[in-house]
Amino acid sequence: DQIEELLQKRLQAEPTLAGRSIHVLAAPDGSALIEVDGSLYTGVGEVPDDAVRNLIRAAIQEWEAQQSRPNW
16 A cells, blocks of 8 residues: 555656556555556566656565655
């Protein structure tokens, strides 16, 4: 959910991707699924659009950076 939130914020700030449906979802087995305009992918590397792939990777990197910060 946290990565999805970061992704949506980045998507809103990216005018070249306006109107695109891009989401990171949880699969039943706990892994991540990526939905791009109705197509599902099991990994970021499978996403054929470079701009979308970069947007998702940036959101994931931002989330990872937040996880490594202490909360005090």
